[in-house]
Amino acid sequence: MTSREKEILEIIKKNPMIPQQEIADLLNINRSSVAVHIANLMKKGYIQGKGYIVREEKMVSVLGGSNIDLQGFPNDKLILMDSNPGKIETSLGGVGRNIAENLARLSVPVRLLSAVGEDFYGGKLIEEGTSIGIDMKNILCSKEYPTSMYLSIMDEDHDMKVAISQMEIYEKIDIGFIEENQLLIKNSSALVIDNNIPKTTIDYACGMFKEIPIFCDPVSTAKAMRVKDSLDKIHTLKPNTYEAAKLLDMEINTLDDVRKAGELLLKKGVKQLFISMGKEGVFACDGNKELVVKGQPKEIKGATGAGDAFMAGLVDCYLKDKTLNETTVYATAASYVALSSYSTINPLMTEEEIQRIINTVTIDVKEY
Ligand SMILES: Nc1ncnc2c1ncn2[C@@H]1O[C@H](COP(=O)(O)OP(=O)(O)O)[C@@H](O)[C@H]1O
Ligand SMILES: O=c1[nH]cc([C@@H]2O[C@H](COP(=O)(O)O)[C@@H](O)[C@H]2O)c(=O)[nH]1
Known part of the structure:
Protein backbone atom coordinates (compact mmCIF):
# COMPACT_ATOMS: atom_id res chain seq x y z
CA MET A 1 0.00 0.00 0.00
CA THR A 2 1.40 3.41 -0.95
CA SER A 3 1.49 6.22 1.60
CA ARG A 4 -1.28 8.04 -0.32
CA GLU A 5 -3.46 4.90 -0.23
CA LYS A 6 -2.77 4.64 3.52
CA GLU A 7 -3.93 8.23 4.03
CA ILE A 8 -7.10 7.61 2.04
CA LEU A 9 -7.85 4.38 3.89
CA GLU A 10 -7.57 6.20 7.25
CA ILE A 11 -10.04 8.86 6.08
CA ILE A 12 -12.48 6.22 4.82
CA LYS A 13 -12.25 4.23 8.07
CA LYS A 14 -13.31 7.33 9.99
CA ASN A 15 -16.13 8.19 7.60
CA PRO A 16 -17.12 5.30 5.30
CA MET A 17 -19.66 7.45 3.46
CA ILE A 18 -17.35 10.37 2.64
CA PRO A 19 -17.71 11.53 -0.98
CA GLN A 20 -14.59 11.26 -3.18
CA GLN A 21 -14.56 15.03 -3.68
CA GLU A 22 -14.26 15.59 0.07
CA ILE A 23 -11.29 13.22 0.26
CA ALA A 24 -9.73 15.09 -2.67
CA ASP A 25 -10.24 18.42 -0.89
CA LEU A 26 -8.74 17.10 2.36
CA LEU A 27 -5.63 15.85 0.59
CA ASN A 28 -5.39 18.67 -1.93
CA ILE A 29 -5.48 16.33 -4.92
CA ASN A 30 -8.09 15.96 -7.64
CA ARG A 31 -11.15 13.68 -7.46
CA SER A 32 -10.06 11.42 -10.33
CA SER A 33 -6.79 10.55 -8.51
CA VAL A 34 -8.86 9.68 -5.42
CA ALA A 35 -10.97 7.38 -7.61
CA VAL A 36 -7.82 5.64 -8.89
CA HIS A 37 -6.43 5.18 -5.36
CA ILE A 38 -9.77 3.78 -4.15
CA ALA A 39 -9.91 1.39 -7.13
CA ASN A 40 -6.40 0.16 -6.18
CA LEU A 41 -7.37 -0.24 -2.52
CA MET A 42 -10.35 -2.31 -3.66
CA LYS A 43 -8.19 -4.45 -5.97
CA LYS A 44 -5.80 -5.09 -3.07
CA GLY A 45 -8.73 -6.04 -0.85
CA TYR A 46 -8.42 -3.23 1.70
CA ILE A 47 -11.85 -1.88 0.76
CA GLN A 48 -14.61 -4.36 0.15
CA GLY A 49 -17.30 -2.02 -1.13
CA LYS A 50 -19.16 1.13 -0.41
CA GLY A 51 -22.22 1.13 1.82
CA TYR A 52 -25.14 3.46 1.51
CA ILE A 53 -26.83 4.84 4.53
CA VAL A 54 -30.26 6.26 3.69
CA ARG A 55 -30.97 9.47 5.55
CA GLU A 56 -34.04 8.86 7.67
CA GLU A 57 -37.01 10.93 6.62
CA LYS A 58 -38.07 13.28 9.40
CA ASP A 174 -45.22 11.44 32.05
CA ILE A 175 -41.82 13.13 32.07
CA GLY A 176 -40.08 9.72 32.08
CA PHE A 177 -41.92 8.81 28.87
CA ILE A 178 -40.75 12.07 27.24
CA GLU A 179 -37.17 11.41 28.32
CA GLU A 180 -37.29 7.90 26.87
CA ASN A 181 -38.45 9.30 23.54
CA GLN A 182 -36.54 12.55 23.52
CA LEU A 183 -34.17 11.72 20.66
CA LEU A 184 -37.02 10.64 18.42
CA ILE A 185 -38.97 13.80 19.20
CA LYS A 186 -35.93 16.08 18.81
CA ASN A 187 -35.46 14.74 15.31
CA SER A 188 -39.06 15.40 14.23
CA SER A 189 -40.28 17.83 11.58
CA ALA A 190 -43.00 18.97 13.99
CA LEU A 191 -44.46 17.97 17.33
CA VAL A 192 -48.23 17.80 17.80
CA ILE A 193 -49.43 17.77 21.41
CA ASP A 194 -52.98 17.10 22.49
CA ASN A 195 -54.06 18.12 25.97
CA ASN A 196 -55.09 14.59 26.98
CA ILE A 197 -51.65 14.29 28.53
CA PRO A 198 -50.87 15.76 31.98
CA LYS A 199 -50.00 19.44 32.34
CA THR A 200 -46.56 18.61 33.80
CA THR A 201 -45.78 16.59 30.65
CA ILE A 202 -47.00 19.37 28.35
CA ASP A 203 -44.87 21.97 30.14
CA TYR A 204 -41.83 19.68 30.16
CA ALA A 205 -42.12 18.79 26.47
CA CYS A 206 -42.71 22.41 25.44
CA GLY A 207 -39.59 23.45 27.37
CA MET A 208 -37.48 20.64 25.96
CA PHE A 209 -38.35 20.82 22.26
CA LYS A 210 -38.10 24.54 21.61
CA GLU A 211 -36.30 24.02 18.28
CA ILE A 212 -39.21 22.25 16.62
CA PRO A 213 -42.61 23.77 15.82
CA ILE A 214 -45.16 22.63 18.39
CA PHE A 215 -48.82 22.35 17.40
CA CYS A 216 -51.35 22.11 20.22
CA ASP A 217 -54.96 20.95 20.30
CA PRO A 218 -56.59 21.84 23.64
CA VAL A 219 -59.00 18.83 23.27
CA SER A 220 -61.83 20.12 25.50
CA THR A 221 -62.69 22.96 27.86
CA ALA A 222 -61.87 20.63 30.76
CA LYS A 223 -58.32 20.11 29.45
CA ALA A 224 -57.64 23.46 27.73
CA MET A 225 -55.94 25.04 30.77
CA ARG A 226 -53.16 22.44 30.69
CA VAL A 227 -51.34 24.50 28.04
CA LYS A 228 -51.81 27.90 29.67
CA ASP A 229 -48.24 28.13 31.03
CA SER A 230 -46.62 27.03 27.77
CA LEU A 231 -48.41 29.27 25.28
CA ASP A 232 -45.19 31.15 24.51
CA LYS A 233 -43.66 27.89 23.21
CA ILE A 234 -46.61 26.98 20.97
CA HIS A 235 -46.22 27.57 17.25
CA THR A 236 -49.81 26.75 16.30
CA LEU A 237 -52.80 26.58 18.62
CA LYS A 238 -56.22 25.34 17.50
CA PRO A 239 -58.85 25.85 20.18
CA ASN A 240 -62.57 26.02 19.45
CA THR A 241 -64.41 29.07 20.80
CA TYR A 242 -65.21 27.37 24.14
CA GLU A 243 -61.61 26.29 24.69
CA ALA A 244 -60.30 29.75 23.75
CA ALA A 245 -62.79 31.34 26.18
CA LYS A 246 -61.67 28.99 28.94
CA LEU A 247 -57.97 29.64 28.28
CA LEU A 248 -58.48 33.38 28.45
CA ASP A 249 -61.16 33.37 31.13
CA MET A 250 -63.42 35.54 28.97
CA GLU A 251 -66.78 35.23 27.24
CA ILE A 252 -66.76 34.70 23.50
CA ASN A 253 -70.12 35.39 21.88
CA THR A 254 -69.43 37.57 18.86
CA LEU A 255 -66.85 37.72 16.10
CA ASP A 256 -65.38 40.78 17.83
CA ASP A 257 -64.86 38.61 20.92
CA VAL A 258 -63.12 35.99 18.78
CA ARG A 259 -60.82 38.61 17.28
CA LYS A 260 -60.03 39.96 20.74
CA ALA A 261 -59.26 36.39 21.91
CA GLY A 262 -56.96 36.02 18.90
CA GLU A 263 -55.09 39.18 19.80
CA LEU A 264 -54.69 38.07 23.44
CA LEU A 265 -53.41 34.59 22.55
CA LEU A 266 -50.86 36.02 20.10
CA LYS A 267 -49.76 38.38 22.89
CA LYS A 268 -49.14 35.33 25.07
CA GLY A 269 -46.67 34.09 22.47
CA VAL A 270 -48.67 31.80 20.15
CA LYS A 271 -47.33 32.32 16.60
CA GLN A 272 -50.28 31.06 14.61
CA LEU A 273 -53.82 30.70 15.88
CA PHE A 274 -56.96 29.04 14.51
CA ILE A 275 -60.15 29.36 16.54
CA SER A 276 -62.69 26.92 15.12
CA MET A 277 -66.30 27.97 15.31
CA GLY A 278 -68.26 24.90 14.16
CA LYS A 279 -70.65 25.83 11.35
CA GLU A 280 -69.46 29.45 11.53
CA GLY A 281 -66.09 28.31 10.14
CA VAL A 282 -62.74 29.33 11.54
CA PHE A 283 -60.90 32.48 12.58
CA ALA A 284 -57.17 32.52 11.80
CA CYS A 285 -54.44 35.00 12.71
CA ASP A 286 -50.65 35.12 12.81
CA GLY A 287 -49.81 38.70 13.73
CA ASN A 288 -49.76 39.77 10.08
CA LYS A 289 -53.22 38.77 9.00
CA GLU A 290 -56.67 38.01 10.39
CA LEU A 291 -59.12 35.87 8.41
CA VAL A 292 -62.47 34.20 8.74
CA VAL A 293 -62.88 31.20 6.46
CA LYS A 294 -66.34 29.75 6.08
CA GLY A 295 -68.09 27.47 3.61
CA GLN A 296 -71.04 25.17 3.30
CA PRO A 297 -70.06 21.51 3.36
CA LYS A 298 -72.14 19.36 0.97
CA GLU A 299 -73.01 16.74 3.59
CA ILE A 300 -72.67 16.40 7.35
CA LYS A 301 -72.90 12.83 8.60
CA GLY A 302 -70.99 13.29 11.86
CA ALA A 303 -69.21 16.27 13.40
CA THR A 304 -66.85 14.12 15.51
CA GLY A 305 -63.31 14.33 14.23
CA ALA A 306 -63.75 17.51 12.15
CA GLY A 307 -61.36 19.43 14.40
CA ASP A 308 -58.77 16.66 14.23
CA ALA A 309 -58.86 16.56 10.42
CA PHE A 310 -58.52 20.34 10.51
CA MET A 311 -55.37 20.07 12.66
CA ALA A 312 -53.84 17.48 10.32
CA GLY A 313 -54.48 19.91 7.46
CA LEU A 314 -52.63 22.63 9.39
CA VAL A 315 -49.58 20.42 9.96
CA ASP A 316 -49.52 19.26 6.33
CA CYS A 317 -49.59 22.89 5.14
CA TYR A 318 -46.84 23.93 7.57
CA LEU A 319 -44.58 21.22 6.13
CA LYS A 320 -45.39 22.49 2.62
CA ASP A 321 -44.72 26.12 3.55
CA LYS A 322 -48.23 27.33 2.63
CA THR A 323 -49.56 30.83 3.35
CA LEU A 324 -52.10 31.51 6.11
CA ASN A 325 -54.92 31.82 3.51
CA GLU A 326 -53.98 28.56 1.74
CA THR A 327 -53.55 26.78 5.07
CA THR A 328 -56.93 27.83 6.44
CA VAL A 329 -58.81 26.89 3.27
CA TYR A 330 -57.01 23.52 3.03
CA ALA A 331 -57.63 22.67 6.70
CA THR A 332 -61.30 23.69 6.35
CA ALA A 333 -61.65 21.41 3.33
CA ALA A 334 -59.99 18.62 5.38
CA SER A 335 -62.65 19.14 8.08
CA TYR A 336 -65.36 18.81 5.39
CA VAL A 337 -63.88 15.45 4.34
CA ALA A 338 -64.29 14.35 7.98
CA LEU A 339 -67.84 15.76 8.21
CA SER A 340 -68.95 13.67 5.24
CA SER A 341 -68.34 10.40 7.12
CA TYR A 342 -70.13 8.79 10.10
CA SER A 343 -66.91 7.56 11.60
CA THR A 344 -64.39 9.81 13.36
CA ILE A 345 -61.92 9.51 10.49
CA ASN A 346 -63.00 9.40 6.89
CA PRO A 347 -61.04 6.59 5.20
CA LEU A 348 -61.34 8.65 2.00
CA MET A 349 -59.09 11.35 3.47
CA THR A 350 -56.38 12.11 0.90
CA GLU A 351 -54.77 15.25 -0.46
CA GLU A 352 -56.67 14.68 -3.73
CA GLU A 353 -60.01 14.52 -1.88
CA ILE A 354 -59.21 17.78 -0.08
CA GLN A 355 -58.32 19.39 -3.43
CA ARG A 356 -61.57 18.06 -4.92
CA ILE A 357 -63.51 19.73 -2.09
CA ILE A 358 -61.61 23.00 -2.58
CA ASN A 359 -62.53 22.87 -6.29
CA THR A 360 -66.21 22.00 -5.82
CA VAL A 361 -67.34 23.69 -2.59
CA THR A 362 -67.44 27.44 -2.14
CA ILE A 363 -65.20 28.37 0.78
CA ASP A 364 -65.21 32.12 1.48
CA VAL A 365 -62.17 33.88 2.83
CA LYS A 366 -62.77 37.22 4.53
CA GLU A 367 -59.74 39.27 5.50
CA TYR A 368 -59.84 41.85 8.29
N1 LIG B 1 -71.78 22.00 11.29
C1 LIG B 1 -70.73 22.42 10.59
N2 LIG B 1 -70.89 23.09 9.43
C2 LIG B 1 -69.82 23.53 8.73
N3 LIG B 1 -68.54 23.34 9.10
C3 LIG B 1 -68.33 22.69 10.24
C4 LIG B 1 -69.38 22.19 11.06
N4 LIG B 1 -68.84 21.59 12.13
C5 LIG B 1 -67.50 21.69 11.98
N5 LIG B 1 -67.19 22.35 10.86
C6 LIG B 1 -65.83 22.61 10.34
O1 LIG B 1 -64.89 21.89 11.12
C7 LIG B 1 -63.98 22.78 11.78
C8 LIG B 1 -63.69 22.26 13.17
O2 LIG B 1 -64.89 22.03 13.84
P1 LIG B 1 -65.18 22.46 15.33
O3 LIG B 1 -66.42 21.72 15.70
O4 LIG B 1 -65.22 23.94 15.46
O5 LIG B 1 -63.88 21.93 16.08
P2 LIG B 1 -63.73 20.91 17.27
O6 LIG B 1 -64.20 19.60 16.72
O7 LIG B 1 -62.28 20.94 17.57
O8 LIG B 1 -64.60 21.44 18.36
C9 LIG B 1 -64.69 24.12 11.76
O9 LIG B 1 -63.76 25.17 11.79
C10 LIG B 1 -65.44 24.07 10.44
O10 LIG B 1 -64.59 24.37 9.36
O1 LIG C 1 -61.07 14.17 26.58
C1 LIG C 1 -61.16 13.77 25.42
N1 LIG C 1 -62.36 13.77 24.77
C2 LIG C 1 -62.48 13.34 23.48
C3 LIG C 1 -61.40 12.88 22.80
C4 LIG C 1 -61.47 12.40 21.37
O2 LIG C 1 -61.94 13.46 20.58
C5 LIG C 1 -62.42 12.94 19.37
C6 LIG C 1 -63.57 13.78 18.95
O3 LIG C 1 -63.05 14.85 18.25
P1 LIG C 1 -63.82 16.23 18.04
O4 LIG C 1 -63.41 17.10 19.19
O5 LIG C 1 -63.31 16.71 16.73
O6 LIG C 1 -65.25 15.92 18.02
C7 LIG C 1 -62.78 11.49 19.64
O7 LIG C 1 -62.05 10.63 18.81
C8 LIG C 1 -62.44 11.29 21.11
O8 LIG C 1 -61.84 10.04 21.34
C9 LIG C 1 -60.14 12.86 23.45
O9 LIG C 1 -59.11 12.47 22.87
N2 LIG C 1 -60.07 13.31 24.75
Missing part, protein backbone atom coordinates in the same frame (compact mmCIF):
# COMPACT_ATOMS: atom_id res chain seq x y z
CA MET A 59 -41.40 12.42 10.93
CA VAL A 60 -44.10 14.37 12.65
CA SER A 61 -44.35 13.14 16.26
CA VAL A 62 -47.81 13.21 17.79
CA LEU A 63 -47.92 13.10 21.58
CA GLY A 64 -51.40 12.47 22.89
CA GLY A 65 -54.42 10.26 23.29
CA SER A 66 -55.62 7.14 21.54
CA ASN A 67 -59.15 6.03 22.42
CA ILE A 68 -61.93 3.77 21.41
CA ASP A 69 -64.93 5.94 20.42
CA LEU A 70 -68.51 4.78 20.84
CA GLN A 71 -70.99 7.14 19.18
CA GLY A 72 -74.76 6.82 19.39
CA PHE A 73 -76.99 8.36 16.69
CA PRO A 74 -80.77 8.36 17.43
CA ASN A 75 -83.14 7.55 14.50
CA ASP A 76 -85.50 10.36 15.58
CA LYS A 77 -85.51 13.29 17.97
CA LEU A 78 -83.28 12.46 20.95
CA ILE A 79 -85.36 11.85 24.08
CA LEU A 80 -83.44 12.23 27.31
CA MET A 81 -83.82 9.68 30.10
CA ASP A 82 -85.14 7.15 27.62
CA SER A 83 -83.85 4.40 25.37
CA ASN A 84 -83.53 5.85 21.84
CA PRO A 85 -83.56 3.43 18.87
CA GLY A 86 -80.66 4.33 16.61
CA LYS A 87 -77.20 3.45 15.35
CA ILE A 88 -74.05 2.87 17.41
CA GLU A 89 -70.73 3.43 15.68
CA THR A 90 -67.50 2.07 17.17
CA SER A 91 -64.28 3.57 15.89
CA LEU A 92 -60.71 4.29 16.83
CA GLY A 93 -60.31 7.77 18.27
CA GLY A 94 -58.36 10.02 20.60
CA VAL A 95 -57.42 13.48 19.38
CA GLY A 96 -53.70 12.68 18.94
CA ARG A 97 -54.38 9.34 17.25
CA ASN A 98 -56.99 10.95 14.98
CA ILE A 99 -54.56 13.66 13.92
CA ALA A 100 -51.88 11.00 13.31
CA GLU A 101 -54.26 8.88 11.21
CA ASN A 102 -55.32 11.87 9.12
CA LEU A 103 -51.65 12.78 8.59
CA ALA A 104 -50.81 9.22 7.54
CA ARG A 105 -53.71 9.30 5.08
CA LEU A 106 -52.28 12.57 3.73
CA SER A 107 -48.97 10.72 3.19
CA VAL A 108 -47.13 12.63 5.92
CA PRO A 109 -44.64 10.36 7.78
CA VAL A 110 -45.92 10.27 11.34
CA ARG A 111 -45.36 8.50 14.66
CA LEU A 112 -47.77 8.31 17.56
CA LEU A 113 -46.50 8.55 21.13
CA SER A 114 -49.39 7.46 23.30
CA ALA A 115 -50.47 4.86 25.86
CA VAL A 116 -52.88 1.93 25.58
CA GLY A 117 -53.91 -0.83 27.98
CA GLU A 118 -52.70 -4.41 27.63
CA ASP A 119 -56.17 -5.44 26.47
CA PHE A 120 -58.14 -6.26 23.32
CA TYR A 121 -58.71 -2.61 22.38
CA GLY A 122 -55.07 -1.68 23.01
CA GLY A 123 -53.97 -4.41 20.61
CA LYS A 124 -56.53 -3.26 18.06
CA LEU A 125 -55.32 0.36 18.24
CA ILE A 126 -51.69 -0.68 17.66
CA GLU A 127 -52.53 -3.15 14.90
CA GLU A 128 -54.86 -0.82 12.96
CA GLY A 129 -52.60 2.21 13.42
CA THR A 130 -49.65 0.28 12.02
CA SER A 131 -51.66 -0.96 9.06
CA ILE A 132 -52.76 2.61 8.25
CA GLY A 133 -49.09 3.65 8.17
CA ILE A 134 -48.63 5.33 11.56
CA ASP A 135 -45.37 4.43 13.33
CA MET A 136 -46.74 2.89 16.55
CA LYS A 137 -43.44 1.37 17.77
CA ASN A 138 -43.11 3.65 20.78
CA ILE A 139 -46.62 3.32 22.22
CA LEU A 140 -46.58 2.58 25.94
CA CYS A 141 -48.58 -0.53 26.95
CA SER A 142 -49.93 -0.36 30.50
CA LYS A 143 -50.87 -3.30 32.72
CA GLU A 144 -52.30 -0.89 35.26
CA TYR A 145 -54.99 0.92 33.25
CA PRO A 146 -57.41 -0.11 30.50
CA THR A 147 -57.36 1.48 27.03
CA SER A 148 -59.22 4.76 27.22
CA MET A 149 -62.76 5.16 25.92
CA TYR A 150 -64.91 8.02 24.73
CA LEU A 151 -68.69 7.53 24.72
CA SER A 152 -70.78 10.20 23.00
CA ILE A 153 -74.47 10.62 22.23
CA MET A 154 -75.57 12.68 19.24
CA ASP A 155 -78.89 14.42 18.66
CA GLU A 156 -81.09 14.07 15.58
CA ASP A 157 -78.91 16.65 13.74
CA HIS A 158 -75.83 14.55 14.53
CA ASP A 159 -74.48 17.19 16.91
CA MET A 160 -72.94 15.81 20.09
CA LYS A 161 -75.24 16.21 23.11
CA VAL A 162 -73.19 14.61 25.86
CA ALA A 163 -70.05 12.51 26.24
CA ILE A 164 -68.18 10.62 28.92
CA SER A 165 -64.46 9.97 28.76
CA GLN A 166 -62.49 7.35 30.70
CA MET A 167 -58.86 8.28 30.25
CA GLU A 168 -56.79 7.72 33.44
CA ILE A 169 -54.19 5.89 31.38
CA TYR A 170 -52.78 9.18 30.10
CA GLU A 171 -51.17 9.69 33.53
CA LYS A 172 -48.62 7.23 32.15
CA ILE A 173 -47.48 9.77 29.55
